[in-house]
Amino acid sequence: MHIPDGYLGPITCVVMFIIMLPVWWYAAKWAKERLSSRAIPMLAMLSSFSFVVMMFNWPVPDGTTAHMVGGTLIAIILGPWAAVIGVSVALMIQAFFFGDGGITAFGANAFNMAFVLPFAGYLMYRALLKFFNSDDVRARAIAAGVAAYIAINVAALAAAIEFGVQPYIAKGYCPYGIEVAVPAMLFAHLTTAGPVAAVVTAGVVAYIYKYRPDLMEVK
C-alpha cells in the first residue's frame, strides 16, 4: 500500500500534505498534553514496533506477503492519535531509509495508513464493543479482528481513489482509472491482506488481554 513517487500527480501530492498538516499538528499537541514527557519514549518504541511488525512475512495462499497490522493495534490500545504519530514516524523511516514509499507521496501514504487506517479501526472497535455489550476476551478479539479487516480495506480504498483519480486530473501518472484501481486494490485487500490483519490483530489482542489485561484498560 506504500505509494512510490511518480504514481500521483503534483496536485494530489500537495493536497494530501495540506490535509495531513492539521492532523499532525493536532496529534503532536495531543501527545504533549495527554501523555506528558513519558510520551516520547513510548511513541518512539511504538514506532519501532510498527516498523518491525511491517517486516513479518505472513503465509497467505497466493504467496503474497501482507504487512501493515500495527496501526489498528496501536489505535485500540493507546488511542488513534498515538497511532497517527507512531505510524507516521514508521512511514518516515521507511521512506527515508529504505526508499519504500515516495517522498512526494508521503502525505498520501500517511493519510491512508497513519490517519484513515487507525481511525477506521478504532471507531469500528468501539462501536462493536458497544454492540456486543460486553468486554470479555472473546468480544474484544472479535471486535479487534473485524475492526482491523475494515480498517485495512478502508485505507486501501483511500489509496485506490487517490491513484484512480489521476487519469482524470493529471495525465502521465497512474494509468488506471477508478473503475480499475478500486476493484484491483480491494480484491487484494478483501481476500488476502484483510483476513491476515483480522486474524493477527484478534490473536494479538487476545494474547495481550490474557497476559497484561491492564494494558487494555488504558483507553
Next chain:
Amino acid sequence: MKFISKTLAEITSFISASIYTEKYASLNGLMQKIDARAKLVIVLAFIFLAVYTSSIWVLAFLFTIAIILSISSRISIRHYMSRVLLFIPLFTSIVAIPSIFSFITPGEGIISFFGVSITYEGVRAALFLIARVTAAVSFSILLITTTRWNELMNAMLFFKIPKIFVMIAEMSYRYIFLLLYSFQNMMLSAKSRAVSGIGATKAWKIYAPIMGAMFIKTHEMHEKVYLSMLSRGYGVEIKGNSRKMRIDIGSTAAIAAAFLTVIAVYMIL
C-alpha cells in the same frame, strides 16, 4: 519453515542495508561532502522535477544525473542499481503491464491477438510511469545511501519539522535494532525447536503470540527507557548539533548548481 526463514531474511536485509549506508555515507565522495541540509534541498528539487515534468527526455536526463552523482560519490554501481531498480521500478513494470492493452488504454493498435490489441498510447503511458518512478527513486536512494540518519534528522529539525516527530524518529530508529534483535531471537528459537518444519497453519499460530509478546516487551521497555533518560538528565528540549551551523560555500554552490540545472532542464526540454 519458509515463512520464518523469509522473515529472518528480511531482518538481515534491513541490518545489511544499514551497514551499507554507514559504509557509503562515510566515504569521501561528492554527495558525502555536501551538507545534509543542502543535500535534502537538492534531492527534493530533482524529485519534484521528476514528479512534475511531462517530458520523457527530462526523466531520462534526471536518471543520468543521478547515475553520474552516484559514481562521483563512489557508490558501487552494482549496489546502487540493484537498490534503485530491483524493487520499485520492477514492481511498477508489473503493475503497468495491463495498461498497454486496448481494454485499459484505447487507441491505435500495434499488435492484436484474440480480439485484444496492444496500443501505442498504452505502451507510452506504461513507459512514462516506469520512467518517472525510476527517476524519482534514483534520487531518493542517492540521498539515503550518502547521508547518515542523525544528519538527516538534524536537517529535518533545521527545516522546522516538529521536534516531537524528529525526536521520536531518532529514538525509534535506535530501538528498531534492539527490537529486531529480540524478534530475531524469538524467531530463531521457534525455528530451532521445530523438527519437521513449520507449515503455514503453524506459522499463523505462532506469529500472533510472538507479536503480542513483542508488544508487551516494547511497552515494558519504554518505562525503563524513560527512567534511564530521566536519570541521565533528560529535559524536554533537544539540541541538534548542526542547527545553527552555517552552510559551507561548497554546499551553497551545490544548491545553486542543482537549481540552475532544474530550471535549465525545465526551460529547455
